[in-house]
Amino acid sequence: MDVVITYLCFIVAGFAAGGTWSMWKARNTLFAGVLLALTVLAAVAGIVRLL
Numbered sequence: 001m002d003v004v005i006t007y008l009c010f011i012v013a014g015f016a017a018g019g020t021w022s023m024w025k026a027r028n029t030l031f032a033g034v035l036l037a038l039t040v041l042a043a044v045a046g047i048v049r050l051l
Helices: 002-025 029-050
Strands: none
Touching: 002 029
């Protein structure tokens, strides 16, 4: 189960990074900032789960 949770953390980080880029290009900086924070949190959670 730990592998699935770690994998999902990285998938969420990937989708959020794509959404951040899309929102940034659409000049929606508030939502881009929220998605960027989600991206960082998901990536850190995935890395911490690997350790």
